[in-house]
Amino acid sequence: MIKYLSEDRCIQCNLCVKVCPTSVFDKVADHFPTISRQEDCQTCFLCEAYCPVDALYVSPMLDNTNEPLTVTPEESAMLGSYRQAIGWGKGRSSTASLDMTHILRDLVEDDAGPRS
């Protein structure tokens, strides 16, 4: 569940408001967006993928509505780690080209699906 929006990093581009499939954020004029409906977050990490300045942190835990909306120093160090993993952002290239799923698939399935 979304846990944190860094007010220091945020450049108020509102991309997260736009891309969040479940409309968790609200746009605020001349201000960073608010996390208005945290309980609607589906933990898909996509806002992080789109945030150009790594200002968002999504906890992998499904239920953290009663935790404070801050990050620990360890979590802070992981800001942007999803974007890095998929190779999005300036100066990076998409890691989709490094995908090795086909190699794994050949180990466990044939043309019609899992070998039994």
Added chain:
Amino acid sequence: MGSGLKTFESDVLVLGGGPAGTWAAYTAASQGVKVVLADKGYCGSSGATAASGTNLWHVRSEPARREASIRRFLSRGNGLANRRWLEILYDHTKMGTEQLIELGYPFPLDEHGRPISRNLQGPEYMRLMRKTVRKAGVVILDHSPALKLITGERGVSGAAGVNLETGEEWSVHAKAVIIATGGCAFLSRALGCNVLTGDGYLMAAEAGAVLSGMEFSNIYGFSTEFSSCTKNFLYHWATFYREDNSVITNTDKRALAIEMQRAPVYARIDKASDAIQVAMRRSQPNFFLSFDRLGKDPFRERFPITLRLEGTVRGTGGINLVDDTCATNVPGLYAAGDAATREFVAGATTGGGHINASWAICSGRISGSAAADYALGTEAAAMRTQLHFRFTERHSAGKPARSMDMPSIVKSIQEEVIPYDKNLFRTETSMRASLARLNDLWKTIRLNEHDPNDVRALVRSREAASMIATARWMYTSALERKESRGMHQHDDYPAQDNGALYRVLISGVDSIRTQREPQSGGPDRS
């Protein structure tokens, strides 16, 4: 509703902007017709594919391989899969992936520098599809759930919904409508599935569409207990453990579910060599993200797992198709992706694994093309009859009742569909009891009145209604199928009835009707 109404006119309207919807919109627009696409979330990040990634059918050029592959799928489809559709699926998967290469999807390359187009990374794929659709001139309405189809004398002529950001209503008047709103996972928190509440099934059924295969909607996926990461694939390399660290040797999902009903079950991905671990990390970045963030090592430490209901998302039920253009029985209405039945290609087994993702491409392409042709042959004048349709006008007619507590309604629905002892292990008695409670819930939700200025409440109410409707079709169809077949394991009829091969068609929202459609299937059916 407070703030007004936006109307649009187009030739083709696509509801849902996942893979099926974007392929449909792109294909239709490429044929030169005007296309509007409305998505509940954001076209490009919403739906089951965008959040994860999907394997595709491994299609090759050699005819012998094509034939062998189709035969394997026919034999896996429990007699319900159909050769003609599998051939169409194979060929469209091939054409679709070739198009993706042209569009610039960064597939990995083989040793000869040729793209290996067998798997798609969700965020990358759907970002590309959004870009492609926009370039083709499609008008995209984001955060704009459709709530109702507009129908006239000649069938479907558009849809109406709301914009969650502005609070406005919208309506699109179109000559043909494609429903690509995905499946229904009952808000079970499967990855990327919170937007998938079966809205398209309800809209279609209200307009008179028939659904089929709804008994095949009880797929459960492996998930870490704490997260939403429903991924089955990597568990091929897992060992399953009980609390006391004893190994569970029967790893069939039903056997594991029995274990889980008693006590927590754990997994550890401990059968993966170092090289395989590297391949896994490259293939499924978000699976490992969750572990990395918690400081856990899934290759060395065991972690608690659960089975999360994915409903029709990896099941195979949906809106019935009457021909190979993805047309429904309602004129002007088409269905694609998880919104449509996948029995023709996956039968009673799961469509996940790679059929569904290929099907989204195939049915998107086919429906987009057919809807464009239909629109070109249809006069606009006939469509004007219903202009100025407004969602609220239609719906505020009912008598006001109290506004309901949606979270508690959703919980009541989930209590009937999620527990293993109700839906994975099906019996006549328990399904009838669930159905009775769901029928009551249906009557209740029909009376729900929400704050007219609160569009979110309106959407939540429609989602709940869609889930209740889906659950009622699911158990009604399951009761009709008095045998076990594929994912439908009926504990009162544990054997597959090979004498009677049929599909269960279902229709109606207040009163529900089923009909058996005899099939002449079998592996060699042509």
